[in-house]
Amino acid sequence: MDTIASLFSFITWPVSWVIVQFHKMYGAIFGPDTGWAWGLSIVSLVVLIRICLIPLFVKQIKSTRNMQALQPKMKAIQERYKSDKQRQSEEMMKLYKETGTNPLSSCLPILAQSPFFFALYHVLSAIANGQTIGVINQSLLESARQAHIFGAPLAAKFTNSAAEVQALGASITDVRIVTAVMIIMMSASQFFTQRQLMMKNVDLSVKTPYMQQQKMLMYIFPLIFAGMGINFPVGVLVYWLTTNVWTMGQQMYVINQNPTPGSKAQDAYLQRLLKSVTHSGEVKGRRRKNIVKVIVAKGSDRNENERRFFAGLSKAGFAAQADGTVIKSDTIVAEAEGGAAAKRQQPKRQTKAQRQAGTAQQAKDTEAEESAETTEKSASDTESKTSLEKKPETPAKGGTQGQSSGRSRASSGGNRQRKGQQRPKHPSSKK
Structure with a gap:
């Protein structure tokens, strides 16, 4: 880690200068030798860097969404030219150019933040070794070495020995408890940020290998940072925890206000x-x-x-x-x-048992109606027959009287009425 940090030594001067300026402001409030003054200086450094990286974060969002949308086309190109890697690469670059997508844009915030991260690591390592660096002179060096956050010095690590921690004026128990808690919080914030991105802000209608890769990274990244965290000084853990919390809050804002279509x-x-x-x-x-x-x-x-x-x-x-x-x-x-x-107005849907019960009830009602009609008809016929038996017959006198009597019998007899035109009587009949 020290070798990598030394590669970014060119940026240690501006990083140390920014920290010292914030330390002057917070030192006037909390005291120059307190952990609050130095800890808040590191937090303010993170906030300043992340504000400057907002344009890159916007590009990262656009690039990530474009990559999600292009996954089906990329998969089709890979299957079509799976035996020709060069043609496959050419078609991929052509697709990126046509859609204006840059695969590296999704990594821009992390890449841009890395020099500041390693520069801060280099500054804190120098403080732990009692060396001046950048604009941090001997007086500021002594003040930083006396600063403790919850009993842990800014330059202490989880892997330090008891003698090294004692030289910084602290106990190994305090250092390991504070660093362990910060490492857990750092990993948990990283996991939650990735989880809310995958669970809420991904188009669920598109199933691609990209989504499977993101799910794997959701579990792998926190483990990687947890393993690296034991080698970070407390000041670097403050930096990394602050940037993770910032990323989580920034991601929550984007999800709530500008979500991915289809998510x-x-x-x-x-x-x-x-x-x-x-x-x-x-x-x-x-x-x-x-x-x-x-x-x-x-x-x-x-x-x-x-x-x-x-x-x-x-x-x-x-x-x-x-x-x-x-x-x-x-x-x-x-x-x-x-x-x-x-x-x-649509009728309610009935169950099979209700339909069968309704059909049986309807059949009973129909049978009762038919029985009532039969009884009523039988009574009517009986009444008509009784009326005919009681009424005396009147002999016909003349054609008109006979016709009148015939009509009377037809109206009272009902069933014996002759339909159609009546046949005229014979001329020999008496009038």
């Missing part, structure tokens, strides 16, 4: 946006309008989360516009209400 984080974000639009009747904020604008421009290429968002807008009576705003539409409201009413 669980995007679904949660669009549901929050839908709730806000339904409550206020408008899309608030330029960034939110840009997101709605991009989704509208996709057209039929929208993913499931985006289609669900538009369906929710339509149900609430809103229509998204090309400029990212929404308008109220009475037609959409009427269609939504009509669809809801039609849906409510």
Whole structure:
């Protein structure tokens, strides 16, 4: 580690100068020889570096998303030219050039941060050995060696012997407890950052080897840093823990405010946006309008989360516009209400037992109705027959009287009525 740190010795002067400037500010508050003054100086150094690296972090996000989107095409190229490695490499470079993707962009923040990390390691190693370095003179060196964080000197390591720790004015137990806790926190923050990236901010509709690699790194990286952490001074552990916490918070902000399309984080974000639009009747904020604008421009290429968002807008009576705003539409409201009413009018689905019970009850009701009709008809016939037996017959007198009597018998007899035109009587009959 000392050999690697010496390669970045050219940057130790600016790193030590920044630490000393922050130490002057915090020393006026907490005291120049306290662990708070020197510890907060290192934390402030991390914050300053990470603020300067924000543009690289933005490029890292774009590159990571582009790499995720290109995984199916890259896999197709590898299968097509698996026997020709040179042609495969050429096609890969052509694909990167066409899409404007740089595979190294995802590593830029780590690569840019490495010189500062090793320079700080070099500074703290010099302090542990009692050597002046950069702008840290002898008085500052003595002040830094007296600074302790929870009983552990800034320059102490987990692997130091009891004599080395005692020379720094501390006990080996305090040093190992403090360093072990910081190493665990450093590894846990690294794991949580990678886990929330994989679980929430990855397009689940695309299954590629890239996702499997990221899952492996999620478990491997914390173990690597835990193994390296036992060789880091306490001051370097403060630096690394601070940068991990910064990365975790930065990643949480990106996931909540600018999630990857097709991920669980995007679904949660669009549901929050839908709730806000339904409550206020408008899309608030330029960034939110840009997101709605991009989704509208996709057209039929929208993913499931985006289609669900538009369906929710339509149900609430809103229509998204090309400029990212929404308008109220009475037609959409009427269609939504009509669809809801039609849906409510649909009968409830019955179980097989309920359907069989209903069929049996219907058969019983039909049988009872037929029995009642038969009884009523039988009673009617009996009544008609009794009426005919009691009524005396009147002899016919003339044609008109005979016809009248015939019509009377036809109306009372019912079944004996002759249909059609009646046959005229014979001329020889008496009138």
